[in-house]
Amino acid sequence: MASSTSSEALRRGEGRQRIVDAATELFITRGYAGTTTRDIAMKAGLRQPSLYTHFSVKADILVAVMMQTVRPSVDLAAELTADTGLGGVERLVRLVEFDVRMLCGGPWNIALLGYLPEVRTEEVLGNRNLYQDLRAAYRALVAGALAESGRTDVERTTDVVMTLVEGVVLRRVQNPDLDPEELAPAIARAARAIVS
Amino acid sequence: MASSTSSEALRRGEGRQRIVDAATELFITRGYAGTTTRDIAMKAGLRQPSLYTHFSVKADILVAVMMQTVRPSVDLAAELTADTGLGGVERLVRLVEFDVRMLCGGPWNIALLGYLPEVRTEEVLGNRNLYQDLRAAYRALVAGALAESGRTDVERTTDVVMTLVEGVVLRRVQNPDLDPEELAPAIARAARAIVS
DNA sequence: GTCTATATAATGATAGAC
DNA sequence: GTCTATCATTATATAGAC
Numbered sequence: 001m002a003s004s005t006s007s008e009a010l011r012r013g014e015g016r017q018r019i020v021d022a023a024t025e026l027f028i029t030r031g032y033a034g035t036t037t038r039d040i041a042m043k044a045g046l047r048q049p050s051l052y053t054h055f056s057v058k059a060d061i062l063v064a065v066m067m068q069t070v071r072p073s074v075d076l077a078a079e080l081t082a083d084t085g086l087g088g089v090e091r092l093v094r095l096v097e098f099d100v101r102m103l104c105g106g107p108w109n110i111a112l113l114g115y116l117p118e119v120r121t122e123e124v125l126g127n128r129n130l131y132q133d134l135r136a137a138y139r140a141l142v143a144g145a146l147a148e149s150g151r152t153d154v155e156r157t158t159d160v161v162m163t164l165v166e167g168v169v170l171r172r173v174q175n176p177d178l179d180p181e182e183l184a185p186a187i188a189r190a191a192r193a194i195v196s
Numbered sequence: 197m198a199s200s201t202s203s204e205a206l207r208r209g210e211g212r213q214r215i216v217d218a219a220t221e222l223f224i225t226r227g228y229a230g231t232t233t234r235d236i237a238m239k240a241g242l243r244q245p246s247l248y249t250h251f252s253v254k255a256d257i258l259v260a261v262m263m264q265t266v267r268p269s270v271d272l273a274a275e276l277t278a279d280t281g282l283g284g285v286e287r288l289v290r291l292v293e294f295d296v297r298m299l300c301g302g303p304w305n306i307a308l309l310g311y312l313p314e315v316r317t318e319e320v321l322g323n324r325n326l327y328q329d330l331r332a333a334y335r336a337l338v339a340g341a342l343a344e345s346g347r348t349d350v351e352r353t354t355d356v357v358m359t360l361v362e363g364v365v366l367r368r369v370q371n372p373d374l375d376p377e378e379l380a381p382a383i384a385r386a387a388r389a390i391v392s
Numbered sequence: 393g394t395c396t397a398t399a400t401a402a403t404g405a406t407a408g409a410c
Numbered sequence: 411g412t413c414t415a416t417c418a419t420t421a422t423a424t425a426g427a428c
Contacts, residue, residue: 015393015394027313028313029313029317030229030313030314030317031227031228031229031230031312031313031314032227032230033226033227033228033229033230033314034227034228034229034313034314034317036420036421036422037421037422037423038420038421038422046393046394046395047394047395047396048421048422048423049394049395049396049397049422049423049424049425050393050394050395051423052422052423052424053393053394054393056423057422057423058422058423112311112313115308115311115366115369116227116312116313117223117224117225117226117227117230117308117312118226118227118229118230120369121225121226121230131370135370153382156378156379156382157382159367159371159374159379159382160360160379160382160383160386162363162367163360163363163364163366163367163379163383164356164359164360164363164386165363166363166366166367166370167358167359167360167361167362167363167364167366168359168363169366170311170359170362170363170365170366171355171358171359171362173311173316174327174331174362175355178355182352183352183355183356183359186349186352186353186355186356187356187359190356190360190386190389190390193386193389193390193392194386194389194390196389211411211412232402232403232404233403233404233405234402234403234404242411242412242413243412243413243414244403244404244405245405245406245407245412245413245414245415246411246412246413247405248404248405248406249411249412250411252405253404253405254404254405393428394428395426395427395428396425396426396427396428397424397425397426397427398423398424398425398426399422399423399424399425400421400422400423400424401420401421401422401423402419402420402421402422403418403419403420403421404417404418404419404420405416405417405418405419406415406416406417406418407414407415407416407417408413408414408415409413409414409415410411410412410413410414
């Protein structure tokens with residue numbers, strides 16, 4: 001944001017990204033409080049004080065890590081809500097399948113971070129909005145799906161569907177080898193059964 | 197276990213239980229690494245070194261806290277598996293409903309502890325068996341339920357059902373006011389739809 | 393931007409009086 | 411069993427040379 005150097009050291013913000021990548025793995029495998037700034041620096045190939053060239057406090061690294069998540073599905077949800085070319089159930093199922101693939105894929109179970117107690121108490125309050133946005137999006141799509149079968153228990157069904165999708169995060173904790181290509185359609189099928 | 201004092205100070209192991217209760221709340225709200233032994237002692241009404249009368253290391257307190265969980269549902273699962281007076285679907289649904297009520301009720305979201313990264317790396321390996329036992333129990337009940345409709349995708353369906361149930365833990369993180377009496381039947385209904 | 397060196401504070405755990 | 415006092419470690423963060 002404030003970098004004005006012409007080239008060299010900052011091509012692609014390499015240093016900062018290396019720190020974020022290292023921190024992502026460590027936060028997921030050891031938790032936030034359980035990860036030291038020395039751990040992060042070492043994995044990023046730096047000495048501990050060098051982190052503070054890029055981040056002013058440890059929590060800022062966490063924020064940067066969490067930025068990588070949630071956004072895409074909120075965006076897709078908004079997109080689907082506006083899409084009138086699909087049936088209600090189909091729109092919901094598309095979001096579910098997309099989310100499961102995202103939660104299940106990728107090298108690290110990043111979504112878990114948003115549920116860690118230590119993280120939820122910190123100054124990372126800015127993205128709680130994101131979760132509320134996501135629930136609102138799910139609620140709208142569930143409402144559209146239930147309308148097709150004349151059901152009206154929108155709130156409760158939204159909770160059930162979100163429970164199913166969020167559950168993927170914990171299932172992945174227990175079984176790190178989940179196959180997205182297999183689980184995503186299966187969860188989507190379950191979602192279809194729930195709203196029918 | 198080794199206490200031989202006749203009475204007074206040890207009625208109901210009061211001191212130890214106060215520590216466990218205090219630690220339960222703190223571990224859930226701040227995480228394990230994010231909770232200091234001073235925090236625990238203060239909430240239990242003690243000074244920090246007094247913890248070491250009851251526990252020899254901090255991790256032992258965590259173990260004591262985690263003992264409070266999981267057991268009941270493994271026991272019920274075994275019981276249901278042996279119960280021939282119920283249909284396959286019905287047995288599974290009973291376990292699901294019981295688990296949701298347990299995960300959803302109680303003052304603290306204790307089950308989340310078992311998924312914290314910091315906890316899963318520690319010397320708390322003894323109860324990973326418990327989780328494997330639980331999956332085996334679910335698998336057996338899912339198999340019995342699917343048999344009624346001629347389906348054979350047992351492994352995948354077990355994952356889906358467990359995803360749904362485990363999801364309650366994270367849903368509760370987002371919404372601490374979940375009503376077990378409302379959610380449990382709804383999740384049970386979803387489970388029925390999934391295996392039908 | 394990264395380094396070495398270091399300040400400062402907090403942590404888990406122990407010793408020994410009562 | 412709980413206390414006060416304290417140790418040894420480790421943590422985040424800063425200062426200043428290169």
